[in-house]
Amino acid sequence: MLPMLSFALAALAATVSVLANPIAAANIPRVVHEKRDAIPSGWKRSRKHLPTAFIPLRIGLTQSNLDKLEEFLYEVSDPVSSSYGKHWDTAKVAHTFAPSEETVDRVRAWLADSGFETVRIHVTPANTWVEVNATVEEAEQLLATEYYVFEHTTGYEHVACDEYYIPEELSTHIDFITPTIHFNAVVRTPSHGLTPRDSFNATPGWVNNTAPWFNATFPHWNTTAPPLRSNGTNLGHPGVGLFPKPGGPISNHYADLQNCDQQITPDCLRALYGIIYKPLVPHKNSFGIVEYTPQAYRQSDLDIFFDQYAPNIKHRQPELVSIDGGFAQTSYEGFYFNGESDLDLQYGMALTDRQKVTLYQVGDMYLGASFNNFLDAIDGSYCTYDGGDDPSVDAPYPDQWYAGGYTGPKSCGVAPPAHVISTSYAYNEVELSQKYTARQCAEYAKLGLMGVTVLYSSGDYGVAGNNNLCINDQGSESYDGTTFNPTFPSGCPYVTSVGATQINPGAKVTDPESACEQVIYSGGGFSNHFPRPSYQQKAVENYLTNYPPPYPSNVWNSDNARAFPDLSANGANYAVAVDDAFISVYGTSASTPVVGAILTLVNDARLAVGKSPIGFINPTIYSKFFHGAFNDITSGGNQGCGTPGFQAVPGWDPVTGLGTPNFPEMLVRWLTLP
Known part of the structure; x- marks a missing residue:
């Protein structure tokens, strides 16, 4: 065990x-x-x-008061609480903790x-x-x-x-x-020939000799990585293995819903999940999508996509918020620079129609950034008070390492958090220390206290971690490891983890979906860092009692662990415009912004009648009140680590969570809450 x-x-x-x-x-x-x-x-x-x-x-x-953090969060998030929806402000959060x-x-x-x-x-x-x-x-x-x-x-x-x-x-x-025991990032293949500042060796360093800088050009898939500091750590681009996965080029665009098994479009998603809604108060609402430089969107790609699938918002741009020098770079193009951002924004914007979408672009071209750099920017209390950064993994700004890097002030509390924030990146949990993940996880709880819904992709390699790595007998990662490798932050109980489903080949859009088994496998499993939260205790116990996994306890954490994902949505065959051409795309990178868009529409409806945003949704979606609000997925699995992985079954499962959204049912339930 x-x-x-x-x-x-x-x-x-x-x-x-x-x-x-x-x-x-x-x-x-x-x-x-x-x-x-x-x-x-x-x-x-x-x-x-x-x-x-x-x-x-x-x-x-x-x-202070971290022992009460969950209690405080449930008070504003549990649908049976008299304080449901009464979210805290930043000052109260900072003072309390x-x-x-x-x-x-x-x-x-x-x-x-x-x-x-x-x-x-x-x-x-x-x-x-x-x-x-x-x-x-x-x-x-x-x-x-x-x-x-x-x-x-x-x-x-x-x-x-x-x-x-x-x-x-x-x-x-x-x-x-x-610095002590932490190896908080995985070294990837060297990326580009950016030149460090001449003053590099005068900056505080952990190794006295000059670091081995590289002269390669920016590479493509499987070699994309941020530059390394003198201490050998990879500072930015979290979750290199969680890029969406490309399929083939698309030559024919289907105008009806007869071919959604071959090509997912915004209309297919509307039909799958009953999304019939026009925003009423978009000026009161907010939806944020996070990207990490050098991942960047191309406006011409958005225009091509909107012209085909959402002509009413053609030429619309996201509202870009630059964090630590982040910008929509155009120096490097190709699927592995533009695919993620193009996908997230095209579907996030198309499904929310007139709703303003905020693009949080994080990190300069040189140091990159981590989740903590983003959290610093949206919560000044985390940046100034909690000091969540770890210099062994989080990029230190101003950038003193590279000529041309961002030299402005560190982004600290400069960007208000959106009501819903979608992120399609992840680390492997084992790559981070328990104390590091605990500190960051507590910040997600604080965002929930402030009324923010935080979504993260669960991963694309089934029970394996990013890049299909598993845990071996020595406790480190390898391709021949046999122990399941959960992702982070999906293992944090204070985020909502999103898995992936598919329309089976030859099936209709009205037929039940299954777990995604085309190109990718929906990430899911049990955390090795975090205990199971009370809100999912009953649902997970039902799964373990009625459908016990056929694996020994040394392969997965059977000891009352946080289980994920929580929800899922389609993640296969997306039609995406990338570099002026349409291609098919796969991944939880696709399903996560779709769920984010749906929850943004729910917020619009609540705000239109004077209610608060939904905030941290997990206690609500696992409650009896939300039974029937999701499409249960009962077929497919998430293989990895030399096993078939887990299987989708009736009720919650560690492949597709509670299921996919049923928007009309979700909307009715959330509108009846205070």
Whole structure:
């Protein structure tokens, strides 16, 4: 049975004798705060790090009231609650979860008692991170550990330790510390020949030698990746393996609904899910789609698509909000630069008609960006107060690494969150530390408190992770691994995960769909980081009791784990205009913005009668009140890791979730809620 990894690692009691020197007190009772069990695939320990080198220690302080976060969220999200729909504002969220003064004072005192001068200790705004530039020798004494330089098979390097210790009395005050055990990104094949700034070696680095920069041109599929920093981490473009998958070119466009099994269009989706609705108050509503540079849309592609399938909005553009230098780049074109954004926007805009769609374009062309960079921009409390970034995975802006990079101020609380936010990217959960995913997951809960619906694609490789990687006996990823590999953030209980279905070949648009088994397999399974939330307990227990998976417990996490996806929608044979031509496209990258568009229309109807947006929907859609609001999917599977995967069955299943939207039924139910 896979161990359930909770929001914080269990403390392991130990006493460590610290070497006597001016910055360390001797024989302080300490506990292991984080420990890594295995070196990730492709990495090896190269050498001991130089004791005189500097590393930027960042100590994340434990937030207040996190034990009540779920309770607060359910109060505004559970349809039986008297506070349903009474969402919080940003100021209330920030105040409620800010670390206590005691936490700040204790950590500051620990550093001072260990010999760090006051001028070297920096506490971030609202007292949530403590930062200190320490030599390797100082950091090793402080944390009772040893720092090594790890080398990847590609030649890139990363600095980390295997475990670290903190005073036992601080274990409840410190969330996690970086850089320590984390290998928070997977190195991909080098991408382009962008030149780092001449001042690169003067910036704070974790490896003293010059990083091996590359001279290749921007590659295409299977080699698209962001540049690497000197520490060897891949900073941007989360979920490289979750791009939509292309099919063949489309020569004939069908004007009726007779061929939806071969070609999905907006009209096919309207027929499948009963979407007959024109926005009433689009000026009060908002729908956001997130893209990560260099993924970018082409306006000419939108025009071609709208001319064919939505002529009433031809020439309409999304409202682009630039985050950390993000822009709709035109230097590189092709499906793997334009396919994702073209798909998301064409269907998101066509299905919501006159509704304004906000495009959150994140990251410059050089460093890229992570989910945390986006979250910083839409929630100033996360950026300023929670300090969610981890420098080992999140891009540090302003861009000091590359000539031509974004040098403006870090995007912090500059973009109000839309009521519904759709993201078609994902990490593999195993690539991220438990504490990192826990901190980010808590932010999604806070967005739910503020009335935001957050959607993420569940993945395109069935029970395997992005790029068809599974977990092996060493706990790392490989193609021959046999343990299921869940994606993140789908495993976070505070997002809504979206899987994929298909119209079976030869079937009518009125026939039942099945789980998608063309080109892609709907991602689904059970998290290794997060426990099962109460809202889905009954639905998942029904599945496990009546349709138990035929796999041993060491292949999937059977220990009361968060299960996903929550919903699904068609993800096969989409007609998409890319680079001035129509092609067929597959993926949960398609189903996610479709569900986002449908929920946006629900919000419009509620806002038109003076009600609040639907916010975090999971407690509602799993409730008895929503029985019959979805089209149950009962056939198909999501193979991966050398297995047939899970199977779609009556009721909830880890392939298609609760099923696909039945818009009229959903609309009626949500309109009757307060």
